[in-house]
Amino acid sequence: MEQGRRPVIPPRKNDPPVACPKWAYRHLLENLWARLKEWRAVATRYEKTASSFLSVILIAATADYIKI
Template identity: 80%
Template sequence: MLDALPHPPTYVVCDRGYASHKFREDLWNRGSRPVILPRKNDPEVACPHWAYRHRHLVENLWARLKEWRTVATRYEKTAASFLLIAAAADYFKA
């Protein structure tokens, strides 16, 4: 998925499931900074905690969008219409 991006992102935020030295090294080689906490049995690595703390905002956004997936896919089959319906519904819900 990272290969499809036009430019490497500044930060790549992942959960502990992606905490491998090979993946971190690949991100550094691409020009991105990995924001991945180490697994509990791994040694500490440099990770900007301010960026990792905000990861839950993105997780919550995807959770809210998934709530509206069945409504959007029932009426429209395109990704753009799904995002429009889900964003509007989430705005009115809040």
């Protein structure tokens, strides 16, 4: 590509795979964590055990995915 830019969006099925830079994944993960912290139970970690905290994170991530 010109000027060294690369797309970050995933390619179509029939397009060759595009190497995505590591900073793009980190940015996406940081944005996801910020949206998950909007849930009070995730931000304050009310759950006592790791398994119940993981369950709350999964519920919040699923709700965030459905919202999009």
